[in-house]
Amino acid sequence: MSNILEVKDLNMQYKTSEGFVKAIQDVSFDIPEKASFGLVGESGCGKTSVAMSLLQLQSDNAEITSGSIVFDGTDIVQLSEQDLRKVRWFGISIVFQGAMNAWNPVIKIGEQIREAIREHYPENSKDQNTEIILDLFNLVGLDQTVIERYPHELSGGMKQRAVIALALSCQPKLIIADEPTTALDVVIQDQILKEIRKIQNKLGLSLLYISHDIAVIAEMTDLMAVMYAGRIVEIGKTTDLFSNPKHTYTKMLLESTPSITGDRKTLKSLEGEPPSLIDFQEACSFSSRCPSPTKECKDGSISMKLIELEDGHKVDQCCYRCLNE
Amino acid sequence: MNKNIIEIENLKTYFESSSGLFNRNKIITKAVDGISFDLEFGKSLGIVGQSGCGKTTTARTITMLEEKTSGDIRYFNESTNEMISLDGLDEGEIKNFRRNVQMIFQDPYEAMNPRWMIKDTILEPLSIHNIGTEEDRDIAVYEMLKTVGLTPPENYLNRYPHELSGGQRQRVAIARALVMKPKFIICDEPTSMLDVSIRISIMDLMINLAKDLDVSYLYITHDLAVARYMCERIAVMYNGKIVEIAETEELLKNPIHPYTKRLISSIPVPDPKYVRKVYEVTQKDLEQIYSLDENDTLFDTGNNHYVATHKVEGLI
Amino acid sequence: MENNIIKKSKLTTFKQNFNRFKESKIGMVGLVIVIFFGFLAILQPFLFFTGMWDYSTYHPVLGYDAVPYTATVVECPKEYPTENYNTRADCPSLNEISIITLRPFMPEVEIGDKVERFRQPAPPSRSHILGTDSLGRDVFSQIMEGSQVAFFLGLLSATLSVFISTILGSIAAYFGGIVDAYLMRQSDLLLMLPSLPLLFIISAFTELKVWHLALVIGILGGLGGSVITIKSQALQVKVKPFVDLARITGGSRMNILFSHILPNVAPLAILFMVFGVTGAIASESVLSFLGLINLDMSWGLMIALSQADGYISAGFEFWWLVVPAGLSVTLLAGGFYLIGRGLDDIFNPRLRKR
Numbered sequence: 001m002s003n004i005l006e007v008k009d010l011n012m013q014y015k016t017s018e019g020f021v022k023a024i025q026d027v028s029f030d031i032p033e034k035a036s037f038g039l040v041g042e043s044g045c046g047k048t049s050v051a052m053s054l055l056q057l058q059s060d061n062a063e064i065t066s067g068s069i070v071f072d073g074t075d076i077v078q079l080s081e082q083d084l085r086k087v088r089w090f091g092i093s094i095v096f097q098g099a100m101n102a103w104n105p106v107i108k109i110g111e112q113i114r115e116a117i118r119e120h121y122p123e124n125s126k127d128q129n130t131e132i133i134l135d136l137f138n139l140v141g142l143d144q145t146v147i148e149r150y151p152h153e154l155s156g157g158m159k160q161r162a163v164i165a166l167a168l169s170c171q172p173k174l175i176i177a178d179e180p181t182t183a184l185d186v187v188i189q190d191q192i193l194k195e196i197r198k199i200q201n202k203l204g205l206s207l208l209y210i211s212h213d214i215a216v217i218a219e220m221t222d223l224m225a226v227m228y229a230g231r232i233v234e235i236g237k238t239t240d241l242f243s244n245p246k247h248t249y250t251k252m253l254l255e256s257t258p259s260i261t262g263d264r265k266t267l268k269s270l271e272g273e274p275p276s277l278i279d280f281q282e283a284c285s286f287s288s289r290c291p292s293p294t295k296e297c298k299d300g301s302i303s304m305k306l307i308e309l310e311d312g313h314k315v316d317q318c319c320y321r322c323l324n325e
Numbered sequence: 326m327n328k329n330i331i332e333i334e335n336l337k338t339y340f341e342s343s344s345g346l347f348n349r350n351k352i353i354t355k356a357v358d359g360i361s362f363d364l365e366f367g368k369s370l371g372i373v374g375q376s377g378c379g380k381t382t383t384a385r386t387i388t389m390l391e392e393k394t395s396g397d398i399r400y401f402n403e404s405t406n407e408m409i410s411l412d413g414l415d416e417g418e419i420k421n422f423r424r425n426v427q428m429i430f431q432d433p434y435e436a437m438n439p440r441w442m443i444k445d446t447i448l449e450p451l452s453i454h455n456i457g458t459e460e461d462r463d464i465a466v467y468e469m470l471k472t473v474g475l476t477p478p479e480n481y482l483n484r485y486p487h488e489l490s491g492g493q494r495q496r497v498a499i500a501r502a503l504v505m506k507p508k509f510i511i512c513d514e515p516t517s518m519l520d521v522s523i524r525i526s527i528m529d530l531m532i533n534l535a536k537d538l539d540v541s542y543l544y545i546t547h548d549l550a551v552a553r554y555m556c557e558r559i560a561v562m563y564n565g566k567i568v569e570i571a572e573t574e575e576l577l578k579n580p581i582h583p584y585t586k587r588l589i590s591s592i593p594v595p596d597p598k599y600v601r602k603v604y605e606v607t608q609k610d611l612e613q614i615y616s617l618d619e620n621d622t623l624f625d626t627g628n629n630h631y632v633a634t635h636k637v638e639g640l641i
Numbered sequence: 642m643e644n645n646i647i648k649k650s651k652l653t654t655f656k657q658n659f660n661r662f663k664e665s666k667i668g669m670v671g672l673v674i675v676i677f678f679g680f681l682a683i684l685q686p687f688l689f690f691t692g693m694w695d696y697s698t699y700h701p702v703l704g705y706d707a708v709p710y711t712a713t714v715v716e717c718p719k720e721y722p723t724e725n726y727n728t729r730a731d732c733p734s735l736n737e738i739s740i741i742t743l744r745p746f747m748p749e750v751e752i753g754d755k756v757e758r759f760r761q762p763a764p765p766s767r768s769h770i771l772g773t774d775s776l777g778r779d780v781f782s783q784i785m786e787g788s789q790v791a792f793f794l795g796l797l798s799a800t801l802s803v804f805i806s807t808i809l810g811s812i813a814a815y816f817g818g819i820v821d822a823y824l825m826r827q828s829d830l831l832l833m834l835p836s837l838p839l840l841f842i843i844s845a846f847t848e849l850k851v852w853h854l855a856l857v858i859g860i861l862g863g864l865g866g867s868v869i870t871i872k873s874q875a876l877q878v879k880v881k882p883f884v885d886l887a888r889i890t891g892g893s894r895m896n897i898l899f900s901h902i903l904p905n906v907a908p909l910a911i912l913f914m915v916f917g918v919t920g921a922i923a924s925e926s927v928l929s930f931l932g933l934i935n936l937d938m939s940w941g942l943m944i945a946l947s948q949a950d951g952y953i954s955a956g957f958e959f960w961w962l963v964v965p966a967g968l969s970v971t972l973l974a975g976g977f978y979l980i981g982r983g984l985d986d987i988f989n990p991r992l993r994k995r
Contacts, residue, residue, distance in 0.1 A: 042520045042521055042522060043520055045572055070556075134590040185375035185376060185547070185548075186375065186547065186548075186588065186591045186592055187375065187587055187591045189590075189591065190590070190591035190592075190593070193593070212521050212523075213593070214521075214595045215550075215593040215594055215595040216593045217596070218593065218594065218595050218596055219593045219597065221421065222488035238597045239597045239598060242595070242596060242597050242598075243598075253521070253522065253523060254595065256521065256522055256524070256525045257521070257550075257555060257595045258525075258548075258550040258551055258554040259550050259553075259590065259594055259596075260549050260550050260553055260577055260592055260594070261594050261599060262596075266524065267525045267529075267554065269522065269523060269524070269525030269526035269529065270523060270526070271523075279505075283506075319495070320542065333924040364686060388889045389889075390888060390889065392886055419891075420891045422890035423889065423890060424891065426889065427889065427890070428885075428886060428889050430882040430885075430886070431726070435881050435882045435883065436886060437883050438883045438901055438904070438905070440904045440905060441904075446883075449887065449890060449892075450890045450891075453887075453890050453891050453892050453896065454890075454891060501886075505890075548805050601755075
């Protein structure tokens with residue numbers, strides 16, 4: 001199976017009045033076709049920046065300084081704006097957090113989806129587009145009357161399903177879902193997540209699922225990467241990372257998530273705050289919060305780099321050395 | 326020696342809004358529609374429900390921010406050593422009630438006056454109730470900062486809220502809530518706006534303080550996993566009513582009400598190999614009545630496990 | 642031990658805020674301008690008090706200084722141009738005087754005589770930095786007097802206005818109901834009334850002295866539109882969780898109004914006040930110019946007098962009669978505005994660059 005997406009050594013920084021903020025540092029990962037890939041991390045770790053860079057939607061003061069993003073064989077970092085438009089929505093589409101705000105409140109839902117389809121398939125007739133929309137709604141579990149509704153007439157769950165329909169409208173090969181269910185009730189969330197999985201299997205799509213909630217990542221993804229302060233610290237099969245986490249941060253994440261199953265265990269927590277992304281250090285960016293940092297972690301004599309363990313399970317080398325010495 | 330710090334009986338809070346010309350059409354929103362529960366000294370009760378179920382309104386009604394429509398709220402008055410209803414209390418007695426009830430809000434930044442320094446925020450309850458001399462109060466604030474882990478206190482006293490991180494602000498909120506040594510604190514989703522890695526430290530802090538200072542929590546959240554971590558008993562709310570209330574582990578092992586079953590089935594588990602226990606809940610289940618008497622709000626199934634006995638509509 | 646630390650911290654707030662204000666260049670420029678004019682305002686009584694200036698010469702209203710010069714008596718020709726003069730306006734020139742002008746007063750004078758004359762208005766010289774006006778009064782002294790008037794009027798009316806509107810706005814927000822409804826209608830009414838014509842009418846009924854004017858501007862401003870803005874700000878504060886917390890803790894309504902709502906509304910109010918000073922100074926100069934106030938001296942009055950005597954239309958020749966006064970109004974009003982902009986930075990700490 002080939003990879004639909006190959007990100008290699010991606011580096012991105014934002015220019016601010018106080019200096020350059022290195023939002024993404026040396027990030028590399030591959031998403032195979034039809035696979036579901038999770039990106040986990042807390043606020044400020046860079047996961048949303050990664051999502052934006054995949055669609056080349058980063059803000060004006062952001063700059064990709066090096067690296068490549070190869071989607072379906074083409075490096076999209078090098079593409080012109082015109083060629084990019086073909087990738088966006090056709091190749092890669094995105095379901096954002098906060099679907100409530102994604103819709104124009106004064107235009108009917110059907111019309112807004114139609115607009116997107118028209119942009120990409122200008123030769124289609126109106127009836128053809130209606131067919132497409134009905135098919136999509138069927139897929140996401142929406143009634144056809146929703147086409148004539150305004151956004152405020154729909155519940156949060158329905159709006160989010162409509163956003164998914166919108167994302168699917170041009171038959172992309174990869175869907176990015178960036179915290180798509182955070183604002184929703186847990187019952188609705190469950191339904192939506194099941195829908196996404198069902199659609200993914202049915203249409204043979206790849207999914208990049210971004211979240212801070214590792215429980216959802218556990219259920220939704222086959223592969224996952226843990227991000228901290230702009231870098232990937234551990235990456236591999238979801239089952240491997242959960243049963244055998246190798247990085248201290250991954251371990252802490254797993255140990256600090258309360259669950260309704262199993263024993264009511266005592267949970268551990270992390271002290272401190274994520275580091276500032278402005279100053280570049282050689283030392284491990286996690287060392288300030290690590291419960292047992294070694295001398296090498298802090299003085300930077302080991303630089304941060306992913307090394308491969310077995311079967312695609314990679315971890316940042318400092319932590320690996322630390323835990324296995 | 327009384328067991329309960331707060332007793333809520335058939336509490337209802339309805340909101341009226343009018344529409345139409347000359348306010349002719351009155352729309353009544355039944356935010357809290359007849360709930361009853363007790364909170365024991367030193368124990369914690371979780372109220373779990375989705376947005377709009379009435380849990381925040383419950384909190385606001387108990388703290389008298391909203392006016393209740395009917396029902397009874399009783400609290401334990403130390404001086405008379407008995408449960409007193411909040412109805413018909415005079416101002417002095419209400420102030421006494423307020424000494425014993427505090428609240429911690431969801432948004433740590435909005436819960437502090439942005440123009441006040443941290444020390445002023447923590448001082449406020451003490452100065453409102455005129456406790457101790459000025460020197461006493463300053464010492465109390467200083468000690469409180471140490472207790473919640475903001476050390477050295479000198480670094481925090483003169484800071485402003487915007488200079489602190491989310492976790493630090495929430496610790497200040499806890500310090501402020503505890504500075505008067507209240508009997509009972511209502512927490513409204515205090516960790517949902519914090520980063521995942523620091524939630525546990527805040528929750529652990531609250532648990533430890535509860536033990537040390539003998540405080541009861543009424544913990545409101547939409548996250549059943551968090552409620553499990555924090556509370557000995559959990560009440561599940563839906564549409565303004567409590568549909569089930571039981572001890573935590575009992576509730577999770579043997580949920581009876583269809584809504585509870587639905588809720589538990591929907592929660593993702595942080596273990597990829599785990600296959601969720603799914604409770605099949607049909608529409609028929611949702612309309613089941615457990616007892617013939619529809620006026621009873623909660624039916625005792627024995628084992629301190631109560632289930633609502635009325636119809637529940639429109640869950641989908 | 643801990644108490645010393647806690648007590649020391651109380652002093653630093655003002656210093657912290659002032660340092661923040663210093664960061665704003667615009668604010669500092671405004672502050673410098675205002676301090677300059679403040680200095681001028683104080684300088685005048687100081688000079689009189691220490692005797693460096695004497696009243697008879699330098700008083701802005703009653704002083705008189707004759708600036709002597711020697712003039713040659715000439716006869717202006719009937720036709721132009723001639724070898725000495727190009728146009729009719731050139732005769733008599735700066736140090737000459739026409740015999741026709743003198744004849745009624747000094748009948749024996751002949752062409753070519755030198756006579757002692759006094760110059761009114763006199764251009765700037767060593768004894769009069771900005772010259773004298775047409776009545777021989779020192780212009781610089783007048784500017785300083787005007788500065789006093791501007792500060793007094795501006796600050797008094799702005800303070801009054803802000804005081805009234807903040808209290809009314811906060812009350813409307815906090816108590817709601819009928820109180821709110823009444824106050825809003827009152828504001829609507831005042832918004833409708835055009836301020837300057839209203840001032841004209843008032844001046845027709847009563848004699849307006851400076852502090853009358855300050856009162857009128859202050860009250861009208863205070864009851865008007867700013868109440869609505871302050872109320873909306875107060876409403877935003879009222880629904881914040883920290884106000885709920887104060888209520889839960891047992892704070893009384895008054896307590897909450899004064900310790901929570903007002904301080905959070907104060908920044909907006911102070912901004913209004915600073916901009917209000919700008920408006921007050923501008924209003925005064927307009928009213929003086931139109932002769933509607935009973936003032937001894939003010940910048941607007943200076944310009945009015947110059948205009949009445951025709952010196953404005955004379956072009957730049959008598960610039961010291963127009964430019965200092967006009968520039969002062971602009972600078973001082975603008976200076977307060979710039980301070981307001983600078984204050985914005987302090988009052989919105991979250992908006993500052995982080």
